[in-house]
Amino acid sequence: MKIYVDADACPVKDIIISEGTNEDIPVILVTSFSHYSNAEPQSGVETIYVDSGPEAADYRIMKLVEMGDIIVTQDYGLASLGLAKGCTVLHHKGFSYTQDNIDQLLQTRYLSAMARKSGKRTKGPKPFTLEDKENFRGAFKKAISH
Template identity: 85%
Template structure:
């Protein structure tokens, strides 16, 4: 059975994932650090897994649990690359799908930005998350889980 894994610490579309995932009767697993601990009740079909606050703890746990055919939602290019290699569908919260065709360019851009910052240059951060991004994600996510 397909599952949906969410790199949940900074994910701005958890509400969409939970709503649409539970409607489609697909288990949703939110992986988040203990620093985001919540006692909020989750709907049936939604599980929260807490991990240490280490840099890649959520990524490691998701990769340990995810199987071929599962869906991963993340903004982390490294996790996206690992998920693709495992045969998962990997989505970004702004509404695009990571693919074997675009992941190398994304990783290269991330690397070059990191090198520029290391050299003292300033680089642009991500654009602000918009309502259009949210709706683009909703459309992509719904078509992904229905296909």
């Protein structure tokens, strides 16, 4: 098992790295070159840099993941692909993407995009809270313990 993180805007990287490395599970952060860091790599953590294209991180993650791996992303499209490949997929707010909820999430995303294209304003995501962070920690610990 490995943990792949769509890392550009992930607010729970610290939890993933801490909990994942404590369980000796490799953590792979996939991020764009625009987030390049010279920081010393932490043991058990690999950073893969990709172009800044809109789907570059998603494509690289899908090329690397295998059945049974864990993906952390807020991207519904990547989540759908990860589920199809037999991965456990988590959102940083602490919920799991499942075969039962992914179609509804994709439909909502599509309808919001169509509304924006027609000039309507849509609400953005709610602010990330400490409760969200703790919900993620619980869901993540459960996922890595299986």
